[in-house]
Amino acid sequence: MTEIFNFDEKIHLYNKYSKESLVNEIFPEEYNLLLWHVNSECNFKCDFCNAQKTKAGHIYRTPQEIESAFRRTERKWFIFISSLGEPFLYPKFLEILSVLTKNNYIALNTNLTQKTVYELPKYVDINKVLAIHAAYHVIELEKIKSLNAKQEFIKKVHFLEDNNIEVIVSYIAYPPLLNRIKDDFEYLKSNGLNKIMAKPFVGVYENKVYPNAYTKEQWQMIQKISTSINSVDFLDMPDSFTGRICDAGNRSFFLNQKGILFRCGSSEVKLADFFNIEGFVFPLKVKPCECTKHNCKFECVMNSKNVKQSLWAKILNHV
Numbered sequence: 001m002t003e004i005f006n007f008d009e010k011i012h013l014y015n016k017y018s019k020e021s022l023v024n025e026i027f028p029e030e031y032n033l034l035l036w037h038v039n040s041e042c043n044f045k046c047d048f049c050n051a052q053k054t055k056a057g058h059i060y061r062t063p064q065e066i067e068s069a070f071r072r073t074e075r076k077w078f079i080f081i082s083s084l085g086e087p088f089l090y091p092k093f094l095e096i097l098s099v100l101t102k103n104n105y106i107a108l109n110t111n112l113t114q115k116t117v118y119e120l121p122k123y124v125d126i127n128k129v130l131a132i133h134a135a136y137h138v139i140e141l142e143k144i145k146s147l148n149a150k151q152e153f154i155k156k157v158h159f160l161e162d163n164n165i166e167v168i169v170s171y172i173a174y175p176p177l178l179n180r181i182k183d184d185f186e187y188l189k190s191n192g193l194n195k196i197m198a199k200p201f202v203g204v205y206e207n208k209v210y211p212n213a214y215t216k217e218q219w220q221m222i223q224k225i226s227t228s229i230n231s232v233d234f235l236d237m238p239d240s241f242t243g244r245i246c247d248a249g250n251r252s253f254f255l256n257q258k259g260i261l262f263r264c265g266s267s268e269v270k271l272a273d274f275f276n277i278e279g280f281v282f283p284l285k286v287k288p289c290e291c292t293k294h295n296c297k298f299e300c301v302m303n304s305k306n307v308k309q310s311l312w313a314k315i316l317n318h319v
Contacts, residue, residue, distance in 0.1 A: 021247040022302045031076045031105070032282070033252040035265060035299065040257060042085030043113060044140040048174045048201055049084075059258050060091050061275060067099035069275045075282055078130070081108035084257070088114035094123040101128035109133045109170075111140075112156045113149070121163040131166040136196075138177070138184055154191045169196045173214075173222050175205045185225045198222045241289050245305040249284035252303050264299055266291040 023033050039058060042049070061069075070077065079100060081087055088110055090096065097120070100106055107130040110117070134157055141149040157167045169188060173181060181198065188196055200211040200222065214222070248254075249263035249271070256262070261271045263284070268291075272280040286305075294300050 019305055021251070021305045023247050023251045027078055027251065031078050033302070034077050034079045034255055035253070035296075036079055036081050036255040037257050037265075038081055038083055038087050039090050040084035041089050042083075042111075043089065044086070044111060044137055046137055046140060046172075046174075047176075048172055048203060048205075061096075061259065063092055063095040063099045065275055066096055067102075069277065070100070070104065072277055073282060077104040079104055079106045081106060083109055086111055086113070088116055094119055098123040101125040104128065105130055107131045107133065109135060111135045111137055112153050113141075117156050118159060120160070121165070126164050129165050131168055132160055134167050134169050136169050136171050136184075136188065138171070138180075150187075151191075154188070154193060157193055167195065169193055170199050171196065172201055173198045173218075174201045175208075175210065175213075178218060178221075182221070182225060195227055197226045241294055241300040241304050242292060243288050245286060246289045246300075246303045247286060247305065248289070248299075248303045250286045251283065252299075254299075264291070264296075264303065266293060266295045266299070 027033060041058065081097075087093060087108055094116055097106065097108075101124045105128050106124075110132060112134045134153070136153060138150070141153060157169065160167050171177075171181065171184065177184075185196055185198075200214065203210055205213075246264075248267070252264065253271075254262045254265040254267070255274055259273055259275045261274045261277070261280075262269065263271065271284075289300075289304070
């Protein structure tokens with residue numbers, strides 16, 4: 001595990017209402033942040049997710065194409081490989097991680113169900129892997145009858161940790177799971193998993209809009225059982241960041257699964273085709289946020305400058 005960014009420590013110590021952005025606080029000047037949604041294909045079908053089981057319409061890049069594209073930017077990157085599905089289903093994913101970790105740092109989201117997870121240390125420079133965020137989708141794991149999938153998940157976490165890769169387990173606090181979430185966390189902790197976070201559900205359930213529909217007691221429980229940094233820690237930030245000075249496009253970018261580069265995941269303005277990026281000049285100027293809808297609050301927190309405290313702070317301080 002690399003300590004170059006001290007990510008968790010800096011987030012915990014960060015003044016969320018600083019005039020400086022979190023991305024500037026965390027990442028050395030020579031590095032840019034890229035959030036990359038690599039695919040939307042998944043082997044699970046969670047009720048709270050729109051991931052697909054089909055490959056229709058997907059655009060896949062070879063490791064060579066990806067390596068060349070990043071080299072052409074003439075910049076160093078911290079690449080957070082996210083997904084609307086399961087990234088280990090992407091063709092030649094291990095080879096892609098291998099070329100990315102030659103000159104860049106990575107972190108990624110995965111449900112840890114693929115056997116190729118065990119091959120990861122053979123392909124990547126471990127010192128270039130900041131963390132793996134392992135999604136514990138307990139209902140889907142319990143549907144797998146051929147083996148004890150929950151124990152296999154735990155086994156993979158320990159395997160990665162034994163290879164000096166930090167693993168943070170995430171659990172979506174979907175409303176139907178709230179009556180079992182404490183027991184599920186105790187099960188993970190009793191099996192030696194120490195970094196676990198409950199991620200608030202964002203969406204509509206039974207005509208209620210979450211996360212605002214959580215009760216104070218539910219918020220208190222979600223905060224109490226989590227042992228790692230998560231979006232609960234940023235609930236007191238404003239819901240809208242429109243008009244606030246933002247480092248998206250300057251220090252931070254978003255890349256979608258089709259290879260189109262944006263300032264951030266909420267922006268609808270296309271900047272360039274990342275895999276045919278000749279003539280595009282990094283970085284863009286810092287400017288106020290022009291988005292009217294914000295898809296990822298944590299991304300906004302990372303990039304925004306001089307954010308003011310919201311009314312949520314007063315509410316949550318009394319939870």
